[in-house]
Amino acid sequence: MAERKLFKTVGVLGLGHVGLPTAVGFAELGWQVVGTDSDSAKVSLIADGHCPFYEPDLEPLLRKNLAEGRLKVTCDVGEAVRESDILFVCVGTPQKPDGSPDLSQVEAVIRTVAENLNGYKLIVEKSTVPVQTAQWIKRTILRYAGSGTEFDVASNPEFLREGTAVHDFFYPDRIVIGVESERARNWLLELYKPLNAPIVVTDVNTAEIIKHAANSFLALKISFINMISDLCEAVGADVTEVARGIGLDPRIGPQFLQAGIGYGGYCLPKDLKAFIHIAEEHRVDFSLLKEVERVNEARIDRFVRKVQQALWVLKEKTIAIWGLAFKPNTDDIREAPSLKVISRLLDEGAKLRLYDPAAMNNVRQVFPENPPSLVYCKSAIEAATNAHAILIVTEWEEFRKIDWAKVKQVIALPIVVDGRNCLDPKTVREAGFEYYGMGRK
Numbered sequence: 226m227a228e229r230k231l232f233k234t235v236g237v238l239g240l241g242h243v244g245l246p247t248a249v250g251f252a253e254l255g256w257q258v259v260g261t262d263s264d265s266a267k268v269s270l271i272a273d274g275h276c277p278f279y280e281p282d283l284e285p286l287l288r289k290n291l292a293e294g295r296l297k298v299t300c301d302v303g304e305a306v307r308e309s310d311i312l313f314v315c316v317g318t319p320q321k322p323d324g325s326p327d328l329s330q331v332e333a334v335i336r337t338v339a340e341n342l343n344g345y346k347l348i349v350e351k352s353t354v355p356v357q358t359a360q361w362i363k364r365t366i367l368r369y370a371g372s373g374t375e376f377d378v379a380s381n382p383e384f385l386r387e388g389t390a391v392h393d394f395f396y397p398d399r400i401v402i403g404v405e406s407e408r409a410r411n412w413l414l415e416l417y418k419p420l421n422a423p424i425v426v427t428d429v430n431t432a433e434i435i436k437h438a439a440n441s442f443l444a445l446k447i448s449f450i451n452m453i454s455d456l457c458e459a460v461g462a463d464v465t466e467v468a469r470g471i472g473l474d475p476r477i478g479p480q481f482l483q484a485g486i487g488y489g490g491y492c493l494p495k496d497l498k499a500f501i502h503i504a505e506e507h508r509v510d511f512s513l514l515k516e517v518e519r520v521n522e523a524r525i526d527r528f529v530r531k532v533q534q535a536l537w538v539l540k541e542k543t544i545a546i547w548g549l550a551f552k553p554n555t556d557d558i559r560e561a562p563s564l565k566v567i568s569r570l571l572d573e574g575a576k577l578r579l580y581d582p583a584a585m586n587n588v589r590q591v592f593p594e595n596p597p598s599l600v601y602c603k604s605a606i607e608a609a610t611n612a613h614a615i616l617i618v619t620e621w622e623e624f625r626k627i628d629w630a631k632v633k634q635v636i637a638l639p640i641v642v643d644g645r646n647c648l649d650p651k652t653v654r655e656a657g658f659e660y661y662g663m664g665r666k
């Protein structure tokens with residue numbers, strides 16, 4: 226159990242994909258936590274023990290910590306500020322049309338913090354923000370709260386992945402804290418002590434850069450392996466084996482070398498754009514990262530071409546799409562490759578049968594059901610029924626385990642295009658299917 230000498234209450238401002246796992250995580254570590262969000266419907270859902278989005282293992286922990294009194298939620302942001310000693314800023318930083326981040330939610334919440342300062346506060350940025358945002362936060366507080374107020378601003382970037390956020394909170398590979406005072410340093414070290422994780426303590430600007438650099442490097446790795454995948458395809462090599470062959474080199478590492486349809490989600494595409502934008506503002510040539518983006522955008526074309534090569538004419542063909550979320554174990558479809566694939570195939574006149582274990586309700590908001598062009602199905606098998614091909618767009622575990630003999634019985638043409646290289650080609654072919662992966666034989 227953590228000691229509680231230095232501070233009493235941790236406030237979490239913003240209860241989305243970052244804020245909610247953070248609030249629940251700190252409560253589970255034994256801290257007293259108050260979470261707040263300006264969306265009152267979301268707050269009442271959370272107060273009743275419901276997670277507003279799909280995140281494995283989060284809901285039971287949320288309920289436990291609400292019941293045991295370590296976590297409370299309120300839509301009164303000011304109240305949360307007044308009650309807390311440490312304030313984690315976890316509000317959204319969406320993308321503006323020019324690629325730069327929209328920091329209006331950060332500014333708004335910081336103004337509320339300034340108006341409710343009732344003693345020393347440690348304000349910690351957790352949302353992904355451009356370097357030097359902490360300086361603006363400081364300036365904003367001084368402007369709205371006046372001098373004589375006592376506070377510190379620190380940076381503690383989050384590295385939680387959607388779908389494994391709870392696990393990532395309790396077993397981080399590192400915690401980064403950027404601080405400017407001894408007090409901020411000691412408080413954050415104390416807060417994270419129960420995790421017993423490696424901690425990188427640095428200055429605030431450096432911590433802000435670490436977050437953008439990490440996500441940009443991950444995106445770069447994915448685009449790199451996707452280029453290798455195209456070359457493998459051209460010469461008859463296998464990218465999954467190349468990934469294994471290079472990934473065993475500890476200097477390269479095996480993760481984020483899965484070739485396929487490209488990266489999506491709320492973080493990688495947005496953070497990459499923001500990083501390019503910041504670099505340009507500071508006259509640093511980051512054309513390397515622009516190329517990473519270009520390669521990623523071209524993945525959809527490549528995938529659709531592959532479907533065309535497998536099926537020839539797409540008009541009037543019935544196509545099952547397995548997987549809609551931007552990655553498995555989430556219902557998040559922000560920047561999901563599936564959305565672009567659906568739109569391209571509908572333009573070609575194909576009839577789509579969609580299935581995803583978690584994300585169908587979200588996709589329905591973008592593409593309402595419209596039979597026979599677009600149908601939502603209750604299972605992978607139902608989606609495959611009478612289809613001329615199955616496209617794997619998200620690598621959910623249930624697709625790996627599917628009974629191909631059963632699929633064969635219901636499908637019209639046994640063709641599988643695996644946009645995530647998640648199936649074993651041999652198993653699928655032995656079941657009587659034509660199998661097309663990305664950069665593999």
Ligand code: UDX
Nearest residue numbers: 383384385386387481482483487488489490492551552
């Ligand atoms: C990312 C970072 O990993 C996390 O540390 C940060 O805090 C938030 O942003 P997340 O957006 O949840 O997490 O997804 P991530 O697991 O990074 O995957 C991003 C995208 O890359 C997904 O679309 C995924 O399918 C794709 N991907 C990932 C690949 O195409 N190939 C890979 O090898 C790995």
